């Protein structure tokens with residue numbers, strides 16, 4: 378089949394309370410290398426649960442997820458090895474407040490990839506320059522603005538050289554004037570060919586850089602397609618209602 | 625004239641009292657030696673308490689954070705699965721549950737009974753065959769303190785936002801690494817003052833050591849009182865020494881708190 382497939386999700390389920398709550402109710406999709414998949418949908422539709430299942434922050438109750446050809450839901454998989462290749466960016470940044478920016482970025486490569494301090498710091502500084510924060514290497518998270526924190530969170534994930542980056546509403550906690558700077562970094566990444574799965578309410582971003590848009594509701598994928606298909610000719614009723622509300 | 629004389633009398637009597645209670649027969653040695661015992665018991669009990677407390681806190685919060693879910697998982701999905709791996713997983717999960725139960729029992733019993741009763745049970749029942757009073761006191765006070773330290777440490781761990789934990793795990797750190805590099809350093813900063821305070825509480829609590837015949841500082845003062853039939857000097861002296869030590873440590877804690885507040889975040 379397609380060699381380019383990075384993640385293959387098959388009939389993924391996440392049930393709570395013995396099936397009374399179906400956060401995910403049979404999700405199937407594939408994500409190929411270089412794709413920017415944007416996940417949209419109303420609150421409670423299961424977007425976060427889906428994203429967090431991909432790196433097993435949520436443990437699925439059914440179905441399978443293949444990552445680079447390996448079934449990661451099998452109990453034989455080393456979850457930690459896998460997570461090193463899947464970066465994650467959170468809504469609330471989750472930088473480590475007790476570490477400097479440089480330490481935030483180098484702790485994982487040094488401890489997990491056994492990189493030397495010098496190498497890890499050189500790489501971190503290169504990435505910091507890329508997001509125009511080269512001068513804040515020795516600052517602490519509390520000294521940064523929200524937008525700066527999120528840019529650091531993105532490059533912190535990049536320091537592990539992941540094969541895919543997962544974003545859960547990366548701009549939702551930001552003041553409006555800081556949304557742009559974070560989206561710009563994400564656009565650069567997309568242009569460089571990084572595979573990304575992005576849960577967001579930024580429809581402009583979805584249209585501009587998304588290669589595919591997934592619309593979720595009630596724990597299921599209701600529609601998926603190119604941004605044009607989703608935004609310009611929505612056939613599904615629920616999607617139309619949703620878009621009418623957010624656009 | 626009369627007033628002058630009376631002050632002089634009073635001072636003389638004070639001097640006599642001082643001589644009687646501390647100098648005569650080298651009685652001050654009761655207090656000096658007692659202070660040594662008090663400090664020794666407190667110091668080692670604090671160490672034991674911290675070690676025990678951290679252990680209990682880690683077991684309790686590990687069970688809360690991952691054990692509960694693993695247990696549900698195991699009950700719902702893995703019970704019938706007889707693979708070696710799964711049996712091992714079940715064993716680990718149930719062990720964690722078991723130790724969590726033990727820890728809970730420990731916390732309930734220790735925090736629900738007076739420390740002096742615990743000390744007497746240790747001396748007269750559990751270690752009845754031993755006469756090493758200092759060691760028994762260290763064990764009793766250490767085990768007692770451990771319960772309070774455990775709750776301090778656990779609340780410190782639990783007070784760290786779960787996002788920190790997820791961020792650590794999402795980078796590829798395992799549970800123990802995440803605890804060691806991300807959670808504990810932050811928790812430790814938050815609880816350092818409370819831990820230092822536990823030392824202050826403990827040093828005062830050791831004053832009940834006399835119940836098992838251990839001659840700590842309080843007992844030392846009491847022995848002087850029983851020899852000289854004058855309570856004022858020895859008891860006030862003992863109280864003053866406790867007060868000085870406690871004030872010294874409180875000062876230290878305040879300085880520590882200020883240092884921590886001024887450092888990043």
Ligand SMILES: Nc1ncnc2c1ncn2[C@@H]1O[C@H](COP(=O)(O)OP(=O)(O)OP(=O)(O)O)[C@@H](O)[C@H]1O
Nearest residue numbers: 393398399400418419420421422423424425426427
């Ligand atoms: N621990 C839990 N126990 C029970 N139900 C849960 C739990 N976690 C999530 N859910 C439910 O699962 C559903 C999907 O939640 P999820 O957070 O994935 O939605 P979302 O699409 O990300 O929403 P939002 O846009 O508000 O972030 C919701 O109905 C939620 O109430």
Ligand SMILES: [Mg+2]
Nearest residue numbers: 424425426546
């Ligand atoms: Mg969400």
